[in-house]
Amino acid sequence: MMSPLLPLLSLLVSSLALPFEQRGFLDFSLDAGEGGVPMMMMNDEEGSAFEEGTHALPGPEPVCPFGCHCHLRVVQCSDLGLTSVPRNIPPDTALLDLQNNKITELKENDFKGLHNLYALVLVNNRISKVSGKAFQPLRRLQKLYFSKNLLTEVPQGLPPSLVELRIHENRIKSVHKGAFKGLGSMNCIEMGGNPLENSGFEPGAFDGLKLNYLRISEAKLTGIPKDFPASINELHLDHNQIQAIELEDLIRYKSLYRLGLGYNHIRMIENGSLAFVPNLRELHLDNNRLSKIPANLPDMRYLQVIYLHANNITQVGVNDFCPQGFGVKRAFYNGISLFSNPVNYWEVQPAAFRCVTDRLAIQFGNYKK
Numbered sequence: 001m002m003s004p005l006l007p008l009l010s011l012l013v014s015s016l017a018l019p020f021e022q023r024g025f026l027d028f029s030l031d032a033g034e035g036g037v038p039m040m041m042m043n044d045e046e047g048s049a050f051e052e053g054t055h056a057l058p059g060p061e062p063v064c065p066f067g068c069h070c071h072l073r074v075v076q077c078s079d080l081g082l083t084s085v086p087r088n089i090p091p092d093t094a095l096l097d098l099q100n101n102k103i104t105e106l107k108e109n110d111f112k113g114l115h116n117l118y119a120l121v122l123v124n125n126r127i128s129k130v131s132g133k134a135f136q137p138l139r140r141l142q143k144l145y146f147s148k149n150l151l152t153e154v155p156q157g158l159p160p161s162l163v164e165l166r167i168h169e170n171r172i173k174s175v176h177k178g179a180f181k182g183l184g185s186m187n188c189i190e191m192g193g194n195p196l197e198n199s200g201f202e203p204g205a206f207d208g209l210k211l212n213y214l215r216i217s218e219a220k221l222t223g224i225p226k227d228f229p230a231s232i233n234e235l236h237l238d239h240n241q242i243q244a245i246e247l248e249d250l251i252r253y254k255s256l257y258r259l260g261l262g263y264n265h266i267r268m269i270e271n272g273s274l275a276f277v278p279n280l281r282e283l284h285l286d287n288n289r290l291s292k293i294p295a296n297l298p299d300m301r302y303l304q305v306i307y308l309h310a311n312n313i314t315q316v317g318v319n320d321f322c323p324q325g326f327g328v329k330r331a332f333y334n335g336i337s338l339f340s341n342p343v344n345y346w347e348v349q350p351a352a353f354r355c356v357t358d359r360l361a362i363q364f365g366n367y368k369k
Contacts (some may be wrong), residue, residue: 031292033325039070056181064088065077073095075096079100080101085107087360097121099121106129115140116140117140117141119143123147130157136157138159141161147190151170162185165190168215170195175206177207196221209231211228214234230255234260239266243268248273261285262285262290278301281305283306286307287309313342332356333353343364
């Protein structure tokens with residue numbers, strides 16, 4: 001029988017979908033244990049939301065806030081026109097859904113007693129003010145979805161247990177030094193859709209973080225910021241105004257295996273700049289203004305997917321993708337997209353793709369002015 005938790009989680013996933021595929025962050029059902037409760041809630045060593053050895057005692061059902069639905073530690077209060085966080089939320093709540101309401105402020109005692117809360121969904125409200133003590137009771141909160149609100153800065157007092165923060169589509173213009181202080185467990189930050197410029201990041205804004213995933217798309221960046229955490233594996237800066245990749249732009253990010261730079265204004269990639277990301281597996285440079293294939297691609301031993309469609313590339317050389325020697329490239333390409341470029345595929349030598357797994361992995365297409 002399908003868990004009653006899954007339909008709600010499917011809704012959350014669809015409402016928070018990203019253009020790049022991401023696994024493990026949003027799909028609670030991947031960790032589902034008995035009764036649809038995420039396994040992460042059930043194991044104290046992995047950030048449990050329940051005390052080890054505790055058992056439910058017989059007694060009256062906890063009160064559910066008026067208009068909300070409460071079942072299996074899930075409290076759903078979405079789409080109710082609420083102007084504040086409701087009271088009488090059951091203390092054993094693990095997932096609290098408050099999206100699509102009219103909440104304007106989070107106050108000090110709004111989440112009082114919710115020590116077992118694992119995920120809090122505040123998407124699509126009107127929140128512009130957050131008390132520095134609002135999250136204090138949430139000792140085990142791991143996922144906070146704060147997108148589509150009116151925040152002008154990263155909220156203060158975020159719980160140290162937080163693993164994932166999504167605050168895209170707010171009004172954040174700057175990220176101050178120490179904004180993420182004490183959040184050593186943070187793994188994923190999504191803060192695209194904010195009017196952030198390069199100058200909006202104070203030096204040290206990301207100090208103390210060991211992120212795996214960072215996305216700042218649909219902002220006003222004109223270059224790749226140089227002060228993100230060095231631990232990043234996935235960096236997505238699509239839909240910005242980045243003009244070029246300069247020599248030392250990527251020197252800090254040696255752990256990158258996926259880099260998204262599609263839908264920018266990139267005309268130039270300086271020779272040697274990609275050498276600083278030797279472990280890169282996937283590179284998105286589509287919908288830019290490149291006039292040639294980036295240099296150094298043959299030297300990238302693990303690169304498997306590169307998107308170059310919708311640029312101004314006029315020719316493809318026989319050694320633009322593949323090294324000349326044997327055994328140099330460790331991973332063969334399984335995806336190269338070159339469609340919507342002013343290059344005639346019949347003029348490209350087949351040997352240019354000698355290190356591609358299958359001819360279907362190469363995507364050409366008709367060029368239209």
